[in-house]
Amino acid sequence: MTEARINSDLIASLNEKAERSHRKDFEALHGVLSRRGIQVEQLISTLSNFTVAVPSWGFGQGGTRFGRFPVPGEPTNLAEKMFDAAVVNDLAGLTPRVSLHIPWDKPEDPKSLIRLAKSLGLGFDAMNSNTFQDQPGQNPSYKFGSLSHTDRAVRRHAIEHNIECIEIGRALGSKALTVWLADGGSFPGQQNLRRALDRVIESLQDVYLALPSDWRIFTEHKPFEPAFYSTVVQDWGTSLMIAQAMGKQAACLVDLGHHLPNTNIEQVVARLIAANRLGGFHFNDSKFADDDLSAGSIRPYQLFLVFNELADAALDRRLQRNQPKQKPSLMIDQSHNLKDPLEDLMLSAIEIHRAYAKALLVDRTALNEFQESNDVVMAERTLKIAYETDVSPLLAEVRRRRGAAIDPVAVFRRSKYRAQKARERRSGAGTRAGIV
Numbered sequence: 392m393t394e395a396r397i398n399s400d401l402i403a404s405l406n407e408k409a410e411r412s413h414r415k416d417f418e419a420l421h422g423v424l425s426r427r428g429i430q431v432e433q434l435i436s437t438l439s440n441f442t443v444a445v446p447s448w449g450f451g452q453g454g455t456r457f458g459r460f461p462v463p464g465e466p467t468n469l470a471e472k473m474f475d476a477a478v479v480n481d482l483a484g485l486t487p488r489v490s491l492h493i494p495w496d497k498p499e500d501p502k503s504l505i506r507l508a509k510s511l512g513l514g515f516d517a518m519n520s521n522t523f524q525d526q527p528g529q530n531p532s533y534k535f536g537s538l539s540h541t542d543r544a545v546r547r548h549a550i551e552h553n554i555e556c557i558e559i560g561r562a563l564g565s566k567a568l569t570v571w572l573a574d575g576g577s578f579p580g581q582q583n584l585r586r587a588l589d590r591v592i593e594s595l596q597d598v599y600l601a602l603p604s605d606w607r608i609f610t611e612h613k614p615f616e617p618a619f620y621s622t623v624v625q626d627w628g629t630s631l632m633i634a635q636a637m638g639k640q641a642a643c644l645v646d647l648g649h650h651l652p653n654t655n656i657e658q659v660v661a662r663l664i665a666a667n668r669l670g671g672f673h674f675n676d677s678k679f680a681d682d683d684l685s686a687g688s689i690r691p692y693q694l695f696l697v698f699n700e701l702a703d704a705a706l707d708r709r710l711q712r713n714q715p716k717q718k719p720s721l722m723i724d725q726s727h728n729l730k731d732p733l734e735d736l737m738l739s740a741i742e743i744h745r746a747y748a749k750a751l752l753v754d755r756t757a758l759n760e761f762q763e764s765n766d767v768v769m770a771e772r773t774l775k776i777a778y779e780t781d782v783s784p785l786l787a788e789v790r791r792r793r794g795a796a797i798d799p800v801a802v803f804r805r806s807k808y809r810a811q812k813a814r815e816r817r818s819g820a821g822t823r824a825g826i827v
């Protein structure tokens with residue numbers, strides 16, 4: 392197996408070619424931002440510290456329940472996924488951590504996986520448990536639920552699985568467990584709505600007991616699918632109740648696709664910050680439901696407004712005094728149905744970086760004054776001025792200084808990495824490409 396990463400000389404030589412026009416664009420933007428009183432070097436240093444995790448299940452072509460059309464050369468095992476993750480991180484410079492899904496990507500030997508990750512400049516983010524499908528030969532079954540199941544033996548099985556995920560994560564240096572619970576009813580009367588939640592809380596309290604003191608546990612809400620009538624953790628309110636029932640290390644994870652149409656997600660974020668229970672995000676985008684489209688592809692303004700809440704909270708002194716500083720955990724969670732997964736991951740990471748950069752451009756003093764004086768037009772305009780600024784040259788400059796690519800997709804295509812992998816990897820073997 393020749394698993395060469397993309398040659399850093401290729402990145403450097405293509406950066407050199409792009410440098411002249413990049414410099415012109417960057418200098419123009421520098422001028423615009425300086426006139427607004429923004430310290431550009433300080434901004435670049437803040438943006439250089441930004442990272443977002445990638446999911447181990449995001450390197451293969453996704454699919455729908457109608458079918459899946461694998462891309463040639465997609466990874467067939469965890470090691471190959473790590474190589475692909477390194478390509479995404481080397482070219483876009485934003486994704487140094489991989490979030491593992493157990494059992495899809497259960498490491499056979501955690502020590503050798505750590506060695507491989509280190510050699511690729513990667514680490515591990517939150518662990519993801521899976522109690523939404525039965526593994527081959529599994530008994531008891533999750534057909535009627537896992538942590539909420541009426542049968543204690545099934546609940547125990549699901550609790551043990553979550554504890555196993557913590558143990559694997561400990562060996563890898565992970566610091567969080569994300570629990571997405573598919574449990575729920577598809578027909579009225581199927582479940583006792585209150586008792587189902589009681590059982591989930593009791594089960595998660597058992598998982599919480601196994602949580603190391605420097606770990607966090609996140610619950611991810613979702614209104615429907617696979618349960619079509621009454622998902623147990625259906626919204627952020629229930630997720631918050633669960634986090635509060637577990638303890639201080641528990642928080643809520645916001646998957647952008649897990650909301651009913653037109654939900655004001657940035658307001659959900661603001662509420663979770665107020666409750667000091669914002670655990671983090673799964674980034675993706677959606678048009679109709681949980682379509683898991685690329686981050687920023689449908690509602691880029693919403694993505695900006697989410698980051699606007701984070702940027703606002705980061706500068707709120709009263710909030711910072713009262714709340715321990717826990718940075719939200721950021722991760723991409725989307726399905727690459729049609730695009731090359733590696734290109735889509737790079738571009739999505741850049742879209743998330745873009746939303747963050749624009750949120751940092753908001754003139755907070757002015758916005759606050761306009762809000763206090765009820766100047767609706769100027770308040771909205773203050774946000775729009777930041778949102779409408781094309782920060783592309785700024786993001787490219789951050790990548791360039793990190794030794795990543797000014798144009799990651801151009802380098803990826805020139806490298807012929809995909810074609811090389813199509814020759815090396817067992818064609819058509821496919822990969823588990825789940826969406827959670």
Ligand SMILES: [Mn+2]
Binds near residue numbers: 571646
């Ligand atoms: Mn998710």
